[in-house]
Amino acid sequence: MALTFQDIEQHRNYLLRYAIFQLRDETVAEDVVQDTLLAAVEKLEAFAGQSSVKTWLTGILKHKIIDAQRRMVRDPLLLDARTDEDGDLSDFDSLFDTQGHWGSDAPRSWQSPDQSLSDQQFWKVYEECARRMPKRTAMVFAMREMLGQEIDDICKNLDITATNCSVLLYRARMSLRLCLDKHWFGGSPLEKT
Amino acid sequence: MMLSCKEATRLMSMQMDRELSMGERLQLALHLTACAGCRNFRKQIGFLRTVTRKFGDQIDDSK
Numbered sequence A: 001m002a003l004t005f006q007d008i009e010q011h012r013n014y015l016l017r018y019a020i021f022q023l024r025d026e027t028v029a030e031d032v033v034q035d036t037l038l039a040a041v042e043k044l045e046a047f048a049g050q051s052s053v054k055t056w057l058t059g060i061l062k063h064k065i066i067d068a069q070r071r072m073v074r075d076p077l078l079l080d081a082r083t084d085e086d087g088d089l090s091d092f093d094s095l096f097d098t099q100g101h102w103g104s105d106a107p108r109s110w111q112s113p114d115q116s117l118s119d120q121q122f123w124k125v126y127e128e129c130a131r132r133m134p135k136r137t138a139m140v141f142a143m144r145e146m147l148g149q150e151i152d153d154i155c156k157n158l159d160i161t162a163t164n165c166s167v168l169l170y171r172a173r174m175s176l177r178l179c180l181d182k183h184w185f186g187g188s189p190l191e192k193t
Numbered sequence B: 001m002m003l004s005c006k007e008a009t010r011l012m013s014m015q016m017d018r019e020l021s022m023g024e025r026l027q028l029a030l031h032l033t034a035c036a037g038c039r040n041f042r043k044q045i046g047f048l049r050t051v052t053r054k055f056g057d058q059i060d061d062s063k
């Protein structure tokens, strides 16, 4: 069965949302998706049908995203390096007492987290929590946890130090955990910002 | 020297990205036996990984 342009085009919205999540910039994401669709059309015959069209397109998209991230990280206009890059983690100080032990906000156990995965509402909260992270933090986190890249490759690609990389990942995990804890597991409703 | 929770959270985050040294692992293990907050933290950042991997599949084509 031959693949048509429609078969590809119908996944545009999915690809776009995926790219926006990774890149945090709609304009860049649009370009990347455009590029992906074009690349897919050019090699329609190469699609062997072992995987779904969506998986195939996502595979192409991932490569394009990594290229775009490499470019973005060098473009000071696209990323605000000053707010994201420093190793200052004092924004989490209020969680700990003066000795560095958990204060009144010590993590409590989450009730049946796995059930959340099949709850549409959960994914909305998750997406909003992820959106609240600073750009560069979000990008490094997505590279690591969504694209599954190794930390050394991420540092190399983005040309940042290993320490910096690990600080960004720490910050991402801390803030995402806090946000889900509060707005999903803790039940306090999330207001869109 | 007992780790603080703050230090323990840093180590737990690092452990998701690289192997810890023997010393780090030992300190962390000792801390975790004594600290329920950090045990919860560890489970939760592991859950974040599961969730984030799944997120791509969750994006709805129709929107």
Ligand SMILES: [Zn+2]
Pocket (backbone or CB within 6 Å): A102, B004, B005, B006, B008, B031, B035, B037, B038
């Ligand atoms: Zn602790």
